[in-house]
Each structure stands twice: as C-alpha cells, then as structure tokens.
Amino acid sequence: xxxxxxxxxxTEGLTKHYGGVQALExxxxxxxxxxxxxxxxxxxxxxxxFVRQITGVEQPTAGRIFFDGxxxxxxxxxxxxxxxxxxxxxxxxxxxxxxxxxxxxxGREEVYFNLGPFSFLNEKKMLQMSEEGxxxxxxxxxxxxxxxxxxxxxxxxxVAISRxxxxxxxxxxxxxxTAALGVQETTQVENIIRNLKEQGVPLILVSHNLRQVFNLxxxxxxxxxxxxxxxxxxxxxxGNEIVSLITGVQTxxxxxxxxx
Amino acid sequence: xxxxSDAAAAVAARxxxxxxxxASILVILIAIAALFEIIGWLIVGQSFLFNSKRLVIMxxxxxxxxxxxxxxxxxxxxxxIDLSGGAVAAxxxxxxxxxxxxxxxxxxxxxxxxxxxxxxxxxxxxGIGLAAGWLNGTITALTGVPPFIPTLGMLVAARGLAVLYxxxxxxxxxxxxxxxxxQGAWPVVIFLGVALLFHILLKHTLYGRRTYAxxxxxxxxxxxxxxxxRHKMLVYTIAGGLSGLAGVVMCARATxxxxxxxxxxxxxxxxxxxxxxxxxxxxxxxxxxxxxxxxILGVITSGFTFLRIDFYYQEIAKGMxxxxxxxSDQYRQKRQGGR
Numbered sequence: 045x046x047x048x049x050x051x052x053x054x055t056e057g058l059t060k061h062y063g064g065v066q067a068l069e070x071x072x073x074x075x076x077x078x079x080x081x082x083x084x085x086x087x088x089x090x091x092x093x094f095v096r097q098i099t100g101v102e103q104p105t106a107g108r109i110f111f112d113g114x115x116x117x118x119x120x121x122x123x124x125x126x127x128x129x130x131x132x133x134x135x136x137x138x139x140x141x142x143x144x145x146x147x148x149x150x151g152r153e154e155v156y157f158n159l160g161p162f163s164f165l166n167e168k169k170m171l172q173m174s175e176e177g178x179x180x181x182x183x184x185x186x187x188x189x190x191x192x193x194x195x196x197x198x199x200x201x202x203v204a205i206s207r208x209x210x211x212x213x214x215x216x217x218x219x220x221x222t223a224a225l226g227v228q229e230t231t232q233v234e235n236i237i238r239n240l241k242e243q244g245v246p247l248i249l250v251s252h253n254l255r256q257v258f259n260l261x262x263x264x265x266x267x268x269x270x271x272x273x274x275x276x277x278x279x280x281x282x283g284n285e286i287v288s289l290i291t292g293v294q295t296x297x298x299x300x301x302x303x304x
Numbered sequence: 305x306x307x308x309s310d311a312a313a314a315v316a317a318r319x320x321x322x323x324x325x326x327a328s329i330l331v332i333l334i335a336i337a338a339l340f341e342i343i344g345w346l347i348v349g350q351s352f353l354f355n356s357k358r359l360v361i362m363x364x365x366x367x368x369x370x371x372x373x374x375x376x377x378x379x380x381x382x383x384x385i386d387l388s389g390g391a392v393a394a395x396x397x398x399x400x401x402x403x404x405x406x407x408x409x410x411x412x413x414x415x416x417x418x419x420x421x422x423x424x425x426x427x428x429x430x431g432i433g434l435a436a437g438w439l440n441g442t443i444t445a446l447t448g449v450p451p452f453i454p455t456l457g458m459l460v461a462a463r464g465l466a467v468l469y470x471x472x473x474x475x476x477x478x479x480x481x482x483x484x485x486x487q488g489a490w491p492v493v494i495f496l497g498v499a500l501l502f503h504i505l506l507k508h509t510l511y512g513r514r515t516y517a518x519x520x521x522x523x524x525x526x527x528x529x530x531x532x533x534r535h536k537m538l539v540y541t542i543a544g545g546l547s548g549l550a551g552v553v554m555c556a557r558a559t560x561x562x563x564x565x566x567x568x569x570x571x572x573x574x575x576x577x578x579x580x581x582x583x584x585x586x587x588x589x590x591x592x593x594x595x596x597x598x599x600i601l602g603v604i605t606s607g608f609t610f611l612r613i614d615f616y617y618q619e620i621a622k623g624m625x626x627x628x629x630x631x632s633d634q635y636r637q638k639r640q641g642g643r
Contacts, residue, residue: 101527120526121528122529139516139517139520139524139587141519142516142517150530151527151529155510161538162511163510165508165510
C-alpha cells in the first residue's frame with residue numbers, strides 16, 4: 045500500500061443538519077486505495093450520517109466529496125453505486141420476498157433485450173453470477189431460489205456483502221455488518237473483510253466492536269457529537285485512547301470496559 | 305433481530321416441506337365446489353358442477369371481476385390498494401357505450417357520431433380507465449398519502465361522474481360489433497389472456513421484479529435505485545386500464561351502459577386477490593392465485609343461487625371468507641417474522 049497510494053475518497057468540511065440538529069459537522073476524511081478504515085463512535089455520534097452523505101442516501105448541507113480523483117455529489121444511492129461505491133447498509137436493505145439473485149441484482153438486473161420496464165429478466169445469468177459472487181465470500185447457502193425472508197441473519201448478511209463483492213467496485217462501505225450476528229457468523233463476515241483487504245479493495249467499516257476494529261483495519265476515525273475527533277493509526281493506538289476519544293473523558297476508563 | 309432470524313430459519317425448514325401456496329387455495333376451491341355438489345344431490349336432487357349452463361354463467365360472471373382483480377393484485381403486491389375498480393369500470397362502460405351506439409337508436413347520446421368502428425369505444429373505455437388509474441397513482445406516489453385515500457376518492461368521484469355523464473340514464477342501442485365482445489366465450493378469453501399476460505409480466509420482467517421489490521421493502525428498493533414514484537404510477541395506471549377494459553366487456557355483455565353497473569366489484573376483486581394468497585402487507589401474490597380466488601367467489605355466488613339461499617346470506621358468507629383470508633395472511637406474516 046504505502047504512502048504513495050492514491051487517495052480514493054476524500055471529504056472536506058462535510059456537514060449535515062437535520063433542521064436544527066447538527067448531525068455531522070465539518071468532517072475531513074481521506075481513504076487511500078487498498079486501505080481499510082474504521083469509523084467508531086457512540087450512538088448518535090454521526091457515523092451513519094457520514095456514511096449516508098458519501099453514499100448518496102442523503103445530500104450534505106455543506107462540504108465537498110472527492111471520489112476517485114473527481115468531485116462528486118450523488119443525488120441518490122444508485123449514482124454512488126454507478127461511480128463504484130458499494131454499500132452494505134445497517135438495515136441490510138434486502139427485500140424479504142425476493143430470492144438471492146433477485147436481491148443481489150436488485151436495481152441492476154440483467155435483461156435479454158431492453159424494453160424499458162417490460163424487459164425480460166435473464167434469470168439464468170443472474171443465478172450463475174450470484175453463485176460466483178457467493179463463492180468469493182466462501183458462504184454456503186443451500187438454495188439460492190429461496191426467498192431472503194426464510195434465511196438466517198448470517199446468510200442474509202452474506203448475501204448483502206456478496207452483493208457488494210459481486211460488482212467489482214472501487215470502494216466498499218459496511219455499516220455495522222456484524223451487529224445482528226452470532227459469533228460464528230461474525231467470524232465469517234470478518235473473513236470476508238480480510239479477503240477484500242487481500243484483494244486490495246478499499247473499505248470503510250462502521251463498527252461498535254473495538255476488538256473487531258483493531259483486528260481488521262489500518263486506521264480508525266473517531267466520531268463524537270457529529271465531529272471527527274481523531275484519526276489514528278490502528279497499530280499506534282490502543283483501546284484506552286480510542287475509548288477516551290469516543291466518550292470525551294480523558295481518564296477513568298477502566299481497562300476491562302465491556303466495549304473494548 | 306437474532307431471535308427473528310432464528311425463527312425465520314425454523315420456518316424455512318418447515319416451509320420447505322409444505323405444499324406450494326397455490327395448491328392449498330386450489331384444494332379450498334375444489335372442497336367448496338365438492339361441498340355444493342354433495343348438498344346439491346342431497347337437497348336439490350341435481351348436480352351442481354355438471355350443468356354446462358350454470359358453469360358458463362359462473363365463468364362469465366367471474367371474468368369481469370377477474371380482469372379488475374388482476375389489476376388490483378399487482379397494486380396490492382406493491383403494498384398498495386385500489387378501491388376504485390368497480391366505479392372506474394362503470395365510468396368506462398358509460399363512455400364506451402356512448403361511443404358504441406348504432407344508427408336508429410331511440411335516443412342517441414351523440415347523434416352526430418353513430419356506428420363508429422368497434423375500436424373507438426374500446427380504446428375510449430380503456431383510456432378512461434388509464435386516466436383514472438394515472439390520477440390514483442400520481443396522487444399516491446407524489447403526495448405519499450396512503451393509497452386507500454385517493455382510490456376511495458376515485459371510487460366516489462368516478463361513480464358520480466358516470467351518473468353525471470348520462471344524467472343517470474342508461475345508454476342502449478349498441479352496435480352488434482361492439483356487443484360481440486361480451487358474448488359467447490369472449491369475456492373468458494379476454495380474462496384468461498389478461499391473466500396470462502400479467503403472469504408473465506410479474507414473473508419474468510423488470511416490471512414484476514420492481515413491483516415485488518417495492519412491496520417487499522420499499523426502502524431497499526429505493527436504495528437499489530428503483531424510481532419508486534414512477535413505478536407506482538405505472539402500476540396504478542395499468543390497474544386503471546384493466547378496470548376500463550373490464551368496463552368495456554361489462555357493457556358489451558349487458559348490451560348497454562348503466563351508471564350503477566359494477567357496484568362493489570372493487571371489493572370482490574380485492575377479496576379474490578386476498579383469498580388467492582396476495583398479502584395486503586405487500587411483496588407476495590400471484591396471478592394464478594387470484595384466478596383461483598376469483599373462481600372461489602364465483603363458486604360461492606353460484607352455489608348459493610343454486611341452493612336458492614338469499615342473496616344477503618351470500619354477502620355475509622363472502623364477508624366472513626375475506627376476513628378469514630386476511631387473518632390467515634397476518635398469521636403467516638407473523639410466523640415469518642422480520643416485519
């Protein structure tokens with residue numbers, strides 16, 4: 045990777061107000077190609093708000109976003125996705141009544157010939173590409189034609205992640221990818237993330253789990269009350285420093301605090 | 305979240321061994337028909353099913369409601385509702401009838417334009433339906449009010465407009481070419497043709513994929529880049545167009561247009577969809593189920609008439625079946641969790 049790697053994502057003074065609420069204030073952030081960064085912070089610190097501005101789910105009140113060398117302002121998630129930002133959302137954003145290929149290809153279906161909304165779907169191709177995508181995540185789903193609603197949390201999460209992995213993208217953002225998962229499923233998702241690191245796909249991981257963050261990423265951005273209060277190299281910091289940044293309390297954090 | 309996903313996995317294990325959804329509705333249809341058959345032999349002393357005349361009437365009745373029901377099914381799959389079907393059909397019937405009058409009619413509606421080619425009233429009727437559906441869809445998609453409201457407004461307004469259009473008078477004297485649409489097997493052929501077309505549309509095209517996705521998880525569909533207002537407008541417009549088509553077939557079959565036609569058809573259409581397994585929560589439903597659902601309603605209507613049971617009891621029975629169908633849907637949704 046090295047310091048010469050080009051910057052894939054950069055934000056300058058990114059700000060978001062909801063009415064009078066300042067959810068995100070003046071956020072400057074940069075991610076290099078191949079780099080994995082974590083975003084940590086307390087509930088309501090602005091982590092998800094930050095992600096929503098980058099991914100086009102919402103439009104920032106002020107500030108600039110540069111992606112892959114160009115200034116961008118995404119009007120919707122599809123534009124961000126077309127530019128190469130794949131997102132695994134906290135709420136998974138899966139349609140329970142659709143099967144695995146339908147979910148993976150939702151919004152970018154393969155069709156036989158273009159007849160607008162009446163285009164015929166190329167189910168065969170989508171099924172085959174879904175199988176390939178899931179293979180990359182090393183996750184076994186018995187029957188891809190089952191609807192998502194019938195699957196376990198881990199399987200659903202893996203479908204959501206393989207959706208990002210299937211479409212060779214320039215950057216992946218994961219918002220709390222393991223928040224709803226059991227131990228084994230969490231390990232699976234973490235392996236997928238390591239795999240992406242090896243492939244050199246840059247990634248932003250929003251997480252509450254500091255152990256996971258230290259295990260997986262290169263650098264950690266700490267959010268507090270809508271501001272980035274610190275960006276630290278994962279190898280040069282420890283849980284104590286991160287926690288005191290998260291809480292804003294310099295001392296008195298116990299070594300064995302549950303969230304470390 | 306963990307608990308619900310575990311529950312979902314458990315249901316999946318059980319669900320794999322269950323019959324496909326349509327099969328169970330088909331069993332209900334056969335059971336109801338068989339019940340009437342047995343009661344028929346015991347009480348009336350004749351067969352219920354093996355009577356071609358009764359079957360033909362039953363199937364014809366079913367066809368017009370069935371066309372509306374197909375439109376309503378796809379609306380309900382988007383987690384919406386269309387209450388205006390019957391009233392829009394009546395309005396379309398009046399407009400079509402007024403443009404389908406033959407020369408020599410006692411009181412022509414438009415004395416200057418008689419004996420028009422069949423295509424004119426047909427297109428006009430469907431066009432009125434499309435316009436009404438477009439208005440339903442536009443209000444629903446752009447204002448975000450629950451679709452119950454604009455389509456309820458359309459139900460009242462379209463019925464009023466149908467009365468206003470002809471000053472409450474029926475329109476007679478339609479050309480034989482036009483009334484032929486409603487005679488013989490034509491209504492059934494049109495119904496089954498529409499059913500097949502929409503089965504393919506919902507199952508194999510982007511249109512269907514988006515319809516299910518919106519009903520299943522509107523937020524996910526939005527994030528995936530589906531233009532939700534535009535798709536909803538399309539779905540409601542098409543539902544309106546089918547109501548218009550139903551109106552055309554209805555007035556051709558009756559050989560006249562009358563503003564009171566198609567009363568309560570919207571409710572029968574919604575019932576047929578729900579009985580056929582379409583979930584009012586959205587995301588689930590199939591045209592084949594709706595076709596069976598509409599047949600169940602037809603068998604009940606025809607069976608009650610066959611047993612000479614008062615019309616009011618028929619309505620009561622239908623009402624109870626609808627409530628039972630929705631309760632069983634809700635029960636299924638709860639077992640699946642995740643909502």
